[in-house]
Amino acid sequence: MGELWxxxxxxxxxxxxxxxxxxxxTVSLALATLPIGLVLGFLLALAKNSPEPSLRAAANxxxxxxxxLPELLTLFLVYFGGQxxxxxxxxxxxxxxxxxxxxxxxMIALSLxxxxxxxxxxxxxxxxxxxxxxxxAGALGLSRAQTMRLVIxxxxxxxxxxxxxxxxxxxxxxxxxxxxxxxADVLRETGVAARVTREAFFFFAVACSIYLVLSxxxxxxxxxxxxxxxxxDFSR
Amino acid sequence: MSDTTLPPPPAPARRWTTARIAGHGFMGFWILLAxxxxxxxxxxxxxxxxxxxxPRYLNGLTTTLQLVxxxxxxxxxxxxxxxxxxxxxxxxxxALAFGWVYFFRGTPLLAQTFLVYYGAGTFRxxxxxxxxxxxxxxxxxxxVFTFSLNTSAYQAEILAGSIRNVARGxxxxAAALGLSRYVTMRKxxxxxxxxxxxxxxxNEIILMIKxxxxxxxxxxxDLMGETRRIFSRTFDFEAYFWAAVxxxxxxxxxxxLWDRIERHLTxxxxxxxxxxx
Numbered sequence: 342m343g344e345l346w347x348x349x350x351x352x353x354x355x356x357x358x359x360x361x362x363x364x365x366x367t368v369s370l371a372l373a374t375l376p377i378g379l380v381l382g383f384l385l386a387l388a389k390n391s392p393e394p395s396l397r398a399a400a401n402x403x404x405x406x407x408x409x410l411p412e413l414l415t416l417f418l419v420y421f422g423g424q425x426x427x428x429x430x431x432x433x434x435x436x437x438x439x440x441x442x443x444x445x446x447x448m449i450a451l452s453l454x455x456x457x458x459x460x461x462x463x464x465x466x467x468x469x470x471x472x473x474x475x476x477x478a479g480a481l482g483l484s485r486a487q488t489m490r491l492v493i494x495x496x497x498x499x500x501x502x503x504x505x506x507x508x509x510x511x512x513x514x515x516x517x518x519x520x521x522x523x524x525a526d527v528l529r530e531t532g533v534a535a536r537v538t539r540e541a542f543f544f545f546a547v548a549c550s551i552y553l554v555l556s557x558x559x560x561x562x563x564x565x566x567x568x569x570x571x572x573x574d575f576s577r
Numbered sequence: 578m579s580d581t582t583l584p585p586p587p588a589p590a591r592r593w594t595t596a597r598i599a600g601h602g603f604m605g606f607w608i609l610l611a612x613x614x615x616x617x618x619x620x621x622x623x624x625x626x627x628x629x630x631x632p633r634y635l636n637g638l639t640t641t642l643q644l645v646x647x648x649x650x651x652x653x654x655x656x657x658x659x660x661x662x663x664x665x666x667x668x669x670x671x672a673l674a675f676g677w678v679y680f681f682r683g684t685p686l687l688a689q690t691f692l693v694y695y696g697a698g699t700f701r702x703x704x705x706x707x708x709x710x711x712x713x714x715x716x717x718x719x720x721v722f723t724f725s726l727n728t729s730a731y732q733a734e735i736l737a738g739s740i741r742n743v744a745r746g747x748x749x750x751a752a753a754l755g756l757s758r759y760v761t762m763r764k765x766x767x768x769x770x771x772x773x774x775x776x777x778x779x780n781e782i783i784l785m786i787k788x789x790x791x792x793x794x795x796x797x798x799d800l801m802g803e804t805r806r807i808f809s810r811t812f813d814f815e816a817y818f819w820a821a822v823x824x825x826x827x828x829x830x831x832x833x834l835w836d837r838i839e840r841h842l843t844x845x846x847x848x849x850x851x852x853x854x
Contacts, residue, residue, distance in 0.1 A: 388600070388603070393596040395601050395603070395604045396596055397600075398600075399603035399604040406825065409787075409828040409829060410825065411787040411824055412790075413794075413801060414804075414820060414821060417817060418817055418821065421808070510683075514684065514685040514686075517687045517688055518687060518791075521794055528691070539698075541699055542692065542695075542699035545695060548684075548688050549680070549688050549692060552684045552688060553680065553683045556683040
């Protein structure tokens with residue numbers, strides 16, 4: 342057993358440094374995807390709430406497609422499709438071909454998926470805000486942008502937070518898929534270690550534990566965030 | 578006063594608001610995208626592609642359905658004892674079930690699949706002694722095994738949540754009527770719990786269909802696996818297009834079927850209004 346643990350040592354003999362680097366890549370991919378997915382999801386929720394039928398229909402197509410496709414397929418569509426499209430455009434412009442980065446491809450694919458789910462969370466949060474809030478803001482003479490920023494958003498955050506935290510935990514697990522197109526994340530690094538040392542069970546168990554630790558850390562963070570979002574509530 | 582009524586005033590002209598421009602732009606994007614895909618596939622239409630590869634897609638689709646069907650079935654069976662443990666008042670049993678659920682929900686399905694499929698090799702001697710090695714050597718069985726364990730955790734959570742959700746008064750009333758615990762569970766708690774858990778169950782099936790694409794990474798030729806094989810042979814992007822269509826159709830069908838089942842089973846909960854009856 343001691344030999345197994347020594348495989349995790351930090352340095353040229355152990356895999357600790359590689360796995361740590363992989364963990365960093367996993368976390369940064371999830372963190373890079375989050376803001377894009379949130380903003381896109383919020384805009385999509387606004388679109389679905391809009392009185393304009395064409396906007397609603399277009400947003401609904403978006404959610405149907407990206408919630409219906411397997412995440413792995415979305416990733417391949419973005420990675421290979423994006424590669425082909427980019428190459429075609431570059432060739433048309435007479436530029437040399439460029440390799441599509443797997444981190445960027447993963448970020449785009451995961452943002453598409455995350456935003457289609459988060460738009461639904463935002464949408465149901467919007468439903469939880471009564472029309473009186475808008476009327477009150479109107480009576481105070483706030484503009485539409487001010488109403489959104491000062492009155493609606495602070496309440497929306499509180500209502501959407503449980504759903505969004507769930508999506509964040511899912512997002513962190515989904516980053517593992519990007520290892521399939523060559524991103525050196527935790528799962529890929531542990532996979533390499535497993536192949537070289539022939540200790541597959543041990544290294545994949547390590548990978549699972551790292552994901553568990555990340556989700557425990559996230560849960561603690563989310564708990565604080567929720568306490569912060571509820572700070573205005575009456576204690577009953 | 579004449580009988581003729583004035584025609585209704587014309588509807589006010591719809592103005593080009595930002596929302597309308599954005600909506601038309603967004604919709605235009607989809608139409609453009611559909612056009613580009615359509616042109617790419619049907620522009621140089623080669624019916625040979627589908628003729629040649631349709632059997633493979635069908636093959637992959639069957640494997641995917643088998644994978645999901647078996648995993649959902651075994652997962653459902655396995656989720657019953659886990660749910661029981663989750664709701665148990667015994668601290669240790671409850672903690673074990675919580676650990677099970679936490680592990681399978683907190684780690685990626687891909688990592689779990691690797692753990693089982695590649696990790697099984699570590700225990701080859703033990704599995705051979707037990708006669709289980711042919712099972713763990715086969716990628717399909719490994720995938721079914723992993724997916725069953727994974728979905729059992731999710732299903733147990735769904736079931737436990739919906740049982741907890743049944744109002745306390747229901748149990749108390751049953752006890753007051755002198756019903757045994759078994760009868761209370763079967764006739765009062767479970768029927769109400771199933772209705773609450775119906776929608777999450779449907780979502781779980783959809784998640785499983787989408788998640789099953791992961792099996793293709795450990796060399797199972799499910800729909801995704803066949804698609805990757807076709808793509809690696811032809812380098813024709815059309816391969817992924819047909820897979821996307823098939824997955825979308827599957828998910829949409831389940832979603833609609835589930836809506837219908839739910840409407841059918843919850844008829845008694847919908848309040849009818851007079852003008853509707």
